[in-house]
Amino acid sequence: MADDDLAQIRAARLAQLKQQQGGGSGDNGEEAEQRRKQESEARSHMLAQILEPEAADRLGRIRMVKESRATDVENRLIMLARSGQLRQKVTETQLKEMLASLSEHEKQSGQTMENVKVVRRGGWDDDDDLDDLLNEA
Structure with missing residues (x-):
């Protein structure tokens, strides 16, 4: 195969x-x-042998939305096939699980960027200056 x-x-x-x-x-x-x-x-032919038709359809729909994601999944599937880790064709359910693990991995690696806190130094506030001007008038 x-x-x-x-x-x-x-x-x-x-x-x-x-x-x-x-x-x-x-x-x-x-x-x-x-x-x-x-x-x-050659890549398309190999993917046709690796994926069941439903999984191939799902991967095609993913490609329409986000080509880089589909390419990442294809690369992973081809790598698994070359290393002999795939014993049978990949089903749609298995493809969904792979996508979920990839998105979970992306969340974990990108989590440090989400947790950045901005701390501003105190001592300067525009609102107080405006209040002072309004009260003087």
Whole structure:
């Protein structure tokens, strides 16, 4: 299942490395675009093998709302598949759990920013100055 995809990804990466070492031909832009297209196709193919259809649909809806979140989830899924930690296709429920754990992790790492307190020094207050001006008049 993942061996064919892994071979495609490796072949694309090898071609990329050869291109970088080979120097410059005039078609670098076209070759780079073709390489990105191949990598994208290999990635899509691998995700199709990893995800059940309902989970793939949910991931597609997530991509419409927040592409960076979908990319993070895809990267994690591909990493799990490559390391052999996925024994079966990922269900929609498992995808929801993964999303919940990712959002919980983001909350924990961003929590220090939420707890910042602003302490202002006393001794200067605009309201008192305005009251003094009104009382003098």
